[in-house]
Amino acid sequence: MAFFDAAAMMKGLRGAYASGKTRSYEWRVSQLKALLKLMSFHEKEIVDALRSDLSKPELESFLQEIALLKESCGLALKELHRWMAPEKVKTMMTTFPSSAEIVPEPLGVVLVISAWNYPFLLSLDPVIGAIAAGNAVVLKPSEISPATSSVLAKLLGQYMDCSAVKVIEGAVPETTALLEQKWDKIFYTGNGKVARIVSAAAAKHLTPLVLELGGKSPVIVDSNVDLKVAARRIIAGKWGCNNGQACVSPDYAITTKEFAPDLIDTLRSELEKFYGKDPLKSNDLSRIVNSNHFNRLSKLLDDDKISGKIIHGGQKDIANLKIAPTILLDVPEDSLIMEEEIFGPLLPILTVNNVEDSFNIIKSKDKPLAAYLFTNNKKLKENFIRNISAGGLVINDTTMHLAVPTLPFGGVGESGMGAYHGKFSFDAFSHKKAVLLRSFAGDLSSRYPPYTPKKLNL
Ligand code: NAD
Numbered sequence: 001m002a003f004f005d006a007a008a009m010m011k012g013l014r015g016a017y018a019s020g021k022t023r024s025y026e027w028r029v030s031q032l033k034a035l036l037k038l039m040s041f042h043e044k045e046i047v048d049a050l051r052s053d054l055s056k057p058e059l060e061s062f063l064q065e066i067a068l069l070k071e072s073c074g075l076a077l078k079e080l081h082r083w084m085a086p087e088k089v090k091t092m093m094t095t096f097p098s099s100a101e102i103v104p105e106p107l108g109v110v111l112v113i114s115a116w117n118y119p120f121l122l123s124l125d126p127v128i129g130a131i132a133a134g135n136a137v138v139l140k141p142s143e144i145s146p147a148t149s150s151v152l153a154k155l156l157g158q159y160m161d162c163s164a165v166k167v168i169e170g171a172v173p174e175t176t177a178l179l180e181q182k183w184d185k186i187f188y189t190g191n192g193k194v195a196r197i198v199s200a201a202a203a204k205h206l207t208p209l210v211l212e213l214g215g216k217s218p219v220i221v222d223s224n225v226d227l228k229v230a231a232r233r234i235i236a237g238k239w240g241c242n243n244g245q246a247c248v249s250p251d252y253a254i255t256t257k258e259f260a261p262d263l264i265d266t267l268r269s270e271l272e273k274f275y276g277k278d279p280l281k282s283n284d285l286s287r288i289v290n291s292n293h294f295n296r297l298s299k300l301l302d303d304d305k306i307s308g309k310i311i312h313g314g315q316k317d318i319a320n321l322k323i324a325p326t327i328l329l330d331v332p333e334d335s336l337i338m339e340e341e342i343f344g345p346l347l348p349i350l351t352v353n354n355v356e357d358s359f360n361i362i363k364s365k366d367k368p369l370a371a372y373l374f375t376n377n378k379k380l381k382e383n384f385i386r387n388i389s390a391g392g393l394v395i396n397d398t399t400m401h402l403a404v405p406t407l408p409f410g411g412v413g414e415s416g417m418g419a420y421h422g423k424f425s426f427d428a429f430s431h432k433k434a435v436l437l438r439s440f441a442g443d444l445s446s447r448y449p450p451y452t453p454k455k456l457n458l
Contacts, residue, residue: 004168006177009138013109016164017136023106024134028080031131031160035124036073038159039066042151046120049147053119054242055287064241065121068403072125075405075422076132083132083426086435098438104430106134107208108184113175113198115190116144116289117245117343123152126187126210127165129425135185136164140178142190143171144289176201183207185429191341192414210418210428212247213411214341215368217390219250219398220358222375223259230374230396231266234347235274237372237398239325243286244345245293248370248392248399251342254358257351264327264349268312271325279324280317287321288344294321297344301326305335306348313345333361355380359387366414367391372398391415 021027039046043066050056050065076083086101110130114123123141130137139156141149153167168174179186179201188198189212202209219234238249255263275282288294294316300306301314306328313326328348331337337348352358355375362371371390375381381395391411392401402409402421410419420428446455 003170003174004177006181009166009168010109010181013136013138013164013166016161017106017109021161022131022134022136022164025080025084027161027164028132028134029077031165032073032077032080032128034159034161035128035131036070036077038155039070039073042155045151045155046148049151050120050145052147053116053145054245054289055283055285056242057284057286059284060240060242060286061120065118068121069124069128072128072405072421072425076128076426079423080132083423084134091436095436095438097442098436100434100436103433103435104133104426105433107429107431109136109138110185110187110429111138111140111178111181111183113140113178113186113188113190114142116142117242117247119145119148120152122189122212123148126189126420126425126428129420130185130187130429131165132426133429135429138166138168138178140168140170140175143169185209187418187420187428188212195416210410210420211416212409212418212420213369213414213416214247214343215366215411215415216251216338216341217248217368217370217372218358218362219253219372220355220362220374220384221253221255221259221263222355222373222377222380223256223262224376225374225396227262227266228270231263231270233374233397234372235267235270235325238347239271239275239285239345241399243288243323243325244347245286245289245343246399248402249343250347250372250398251368252338253347253349254352254355254361255349256355257353260329260349260351264311264329267327271312275325279313280315280320280322285322285325285345288323289321291321293344294318294323297323297342297346300337300340300342300344300346303336306331306337309348356383359383362388367412369411369415370394370399370401389413391419 047061050061086103089100091098091100112126141152149169153169156167182205186202187210192213195211238244241249309328309331311329313324315324323345326346331348367389369391371388372394373384394401405422408419408424409421
């Protein structure tokens with residue numbers, strides 16, 4: 001049984017939306033400013049919640065959640081006038097004389113279901129898009145990050161217009177109750193299995209969806225690179241992003257047999273510089289979110305098929321749910337660790353004879369959310385861009401594309417559908433209404449019956 005009356009809540013939201021207030025420029029600006037204020041005044045509370053949920057290091061919380069959101073909000077405030085403006089487009093002879101424009105309009109009442117790993121960012125970034133586009137919105141944060149969920153509920157309740165912006169906390173029963181309602185858009189972040197449940201619920205009402213999912217994001221390392229920089233950027237994207245619990249973290253690496261020893265040595269030495277000799281004691285590594293995920297990752301490491309393949313790390317601290325940065329070499333393709341998204345601090349390295357052979361490995365799997373390549377070879381870069389399908393590609397870095405708001409962020413195939421960030425967030429929550437304006441002049445009789453042969457010859 002649901003713990004709240006979803007139908008009554010929806011009725012209230014529909015009323016707020018129908019009043020027209022969320023459509024006004026002023027309302028959108030006031031809500032975006034309220035979000036900025038909430039983040040500035042309560043930064044410590046937010047960082048504390050993230051520490052409680054994930055032992056997320058303060059700098060990661062700030063840079064990877066709060067600062068990104070402030071930028072996102074700031075950009076929406078700066079660009080909102082332009083985004084809301086109708087876009088004039090060309091017309092054809094067939095409608096002469098006429099003019100045409102594309103008018104963005106809000107979709108109505110939308111639902112955002114978010115995940116636990118970046119619980120603040122992944123909750124509020126879509127909400128920024130929904131508000132900027134003029135919708136009423138309900139946010140359902142993840143129950144797996146309860147401290148952040150509760151801070152979100154409290155602060156949004158305090159700062160936002162609660163008639164049109166709501167937070168519903170809870171797990172499967174609450175989400176199920178929400179999904180029974182008819183939404184104008186559902187924006188879901190999480191795994192593909194639940195995405196199918198969300199999609200089935202949305203289909204009943206023909207509700208459009210954005211699905212922000214994950215997958216096995218590969219990183220290819222060529223031999224002609226600045227290895228120290230490459231290693232540091234791989235570490236930053238893997239262990240420096242929530243200890244690998246990030247949708248865009250490199251899931252596995254591929255390099256040549258010849259180059260693997262150099263890559264491994266450099267990763268090892270840089271890891272030691274970042275996290276010390278005993279990384280389980282480091283305050284700069286997030287813990288695994290809960291014992292379910294800790295056990296899931298332990299199972300990947302206990303798989304008989306990878307016995308003897310751990311070449312670095314592997315230490316675990318079950319009491320504190322910590323797993324050290326772990327590197328594995330040449331694990332079999334049919335091992336558990338290569339069959340599912342790792343979403344944690346384990347990095348298998350596969351080796352190939354020729355760096356371009358890595359493309360076949362990537363193409364043999366579902367399309368990932370991101371794919372990375374480190375190289376100085378121009379031809380290889382071009383082939384990578386042409387041949388590898390993924391939500392996004394980055395050359396000579398990892399994860400940083402998500403900090404570029406002029407790029408759409410989203411998956412393809414199993415890694416998701418639709419995209420957001422910057423103007424793409426506004427578009428994700430808008431309908432682009434086609435408007436054709438004609439006058440009474442130039443009314444050609446040829447379009448009207450009777451369709452005489454003379455008209456046909458025109
Ligand atoms: P999660 O467990 O927090 O679940 C996501 C949301 O789904 C939660 O709000 C949860 O309450 C809801 N949910 C769970 N079971 C449900 C059910 N049976 N019915 C309805 N709702 C349900 O997060 P997760 O799925 O463990 O997240 C990790 C996955 O998300 C990974 O695959 C990761 O790659 C992906 N991810 C993607 C992005 C992205 O932006 N593309 C970002 C973060 C995570």
